[in-house]
Amino acid sequence: MDFTPTQEQSAARGLAARIFGDLSTHERLTAVGTGSDAELWKALCEAGLVAAVQDTGLLGLVLLLEEQGRTTAQVPFAASCVYGLLAVSSHGSPEQRERLLPGIGDGTAVVAGAVSGARVRESAPGRLSGAVPVVPWLRDATHVLVADEGRALWLVRTADARCDRVELTAPWSAGRLTLDATPAERLGGPLPRSAAGTLPGPRSDGPTRGSGGESCGDAALTHSAGGAGAYDDVLASARIAFAGLQAGVCAGAVARAVAHTTTREQFGRPLAAKQGVQLRAADAHMDTEAIRVTAYEAAWRRDEGLDFAGHALTAAWWASEAGHRVVHAGQHLHGGTGADLDHPVHRHFLWGRQLESYLGCGSEVLQELGELIVRGEVDG
Structure with missing residues (x-):
């Protein structure tokens, strides 16, 4: 496997980093409140970053979502790309793709x-x-x-x-x-119907299994990478995309913690000089890397047309379990400052906890993964 970004993916990531860094500031996020940032969304769409996901693939989207997560930017980037752009382009009819994709791409x-x-x-x-x-x-x-x-x-x-x-x-x-x-x-x-008026079976050797083991039957009429049915593909792709977003959220939390502990002094020494602080930050960094690499692998496999169901669940588990540890560590390393609801690190904490349970908490996705292994649908 090769996770090295292509030239197009690297260019898109660099552009996204600049736009998010310039427009998703703490002051703007505070002003936006619980809504989305319309100006930022417009800038991203005008730069062609949403439409570019069709060419850069799921791995390209994960790279872009990392940059969004670093700044916790208030835009529906992940949702519109995975549920809209990728879902319609992979499973929509030719008429739906022609009608819907331009509008999704331009926002x-x-x-x-x-x-x-x-x-x-x-x-x-x-x-x-x-x-x-x-x-x-x-x-x-x-x-x-x-x-x-x-x-x-x-x-x-x-x-x-x-x-x-x-x-x-x-x-x-x-x-x-x-x-x-x-x-x-x-x-x-x-769905086309036979002369007898019954629904045809899925285009496979048997009914496709849902992420929880249920038979999808005719819900799997359209196929994509790895032979997954439409529902399975969209759910797995969403889990991978939001794992990429969690990687960025965690990276941002760790970066803020490092900046705080290297500048804040206690008894004449930076907090970062203490071994306990160093170990906590190192664990958070390794957890963040685990989220990132599992999301990369799952996205790469999907783009390459390989089986990726088990890898998507693995990425989701790391995003949930490790993400929980990282955002708590980031807040804890800020000491009393981390309890300030107006501090930027608190937003990383909230996003991390929200992403932790979105599309299944750690124990749920671990059970799904175990069921796939027991049935022999993925390697143990």
């Missing part, structure tokens, strides 16, 4: 995701009913990618649904999505 369309834990069903042909309690970035979204009880993926326009504001401990501009026979379009287009 006029923003896609949020409700693919995990949703209680949604197709109540009538092309209409969904149910509710999703918390959808991150729903307040900014024009569309939501929804998975129904059968693991089929649907695009719902927020203008057709009821979207209520939800307050979270971390400012993710979230909301509650309520569907009541709401019109929706199936990702990939309507």
Whole structure:
């Protein structure tokens, strides 16, 4: 495997770092509050960084999300790219790709995701009913990618649904999505039917398994890298993307802790001179590197068309378990300052804790990984 970024990926990452560094300052984040930064989102889209994900792949997106995580920038970058750009380009019909991708790429369309834990069903042909309690970035979204009880993926326009504001401990501009026979379009287009009116089976040797072991059946009609079904691919890709975001959040927390402990003195010596501080910071650095390298490997495998289900769960586990340790260490190394809710490191703490449980906490993804290993679907 080779995680060396391509020239295009490196250029995109460098540009993203400059934009996030210039516009995602502590003062601007404080002013934005729980909303998103419209000016920053516009700058990212005008620079072509959202549309570039089609060419740089999931690994390229992970690199960009690392830069976002370092500054905890308030924009729906991860959600719109993984649930919108990558999902539609991989699993949408030709008509859907032609119609939706330009708007997602230039930022006029923003896609949020409700693919995990949703209680949604197709109540009538092309209409969904149910509710999703918390959808991150729903307040900014024009569309939501929804998975129904059968693991089929649907695009719902927020203008057709009821979207209520939800307050979270971390400012993710979230909301509650309520569907009541709401019109929706199936990702990939309507399913073809046989002469007998029955749904055809998936294009594989058998039913695709969901991340929790459930049979996806006809929900896996479209395939992508590694032969994964649409639902499995989108959920795994989302976990990898948000693991990349967590790597950046943790890197930012460690960098702030290092800066604080090297400048703050106690009894005439910098805090960083103390062995206990050095060990705590070193552990946090190694945990951050583990999150990063597992996210890189999973993203690379997806881009290369290799099996990546187990690697996505591994990245998600590290992002949850190690991410928890790192953001706590970052806050702890700031001493009493870390308890200040207005201090920049507190935002890293909140983001890290929010990402820790998003799309499954550590124990849940570890159980899923164990089930895949037991069934022989991944190497132990």
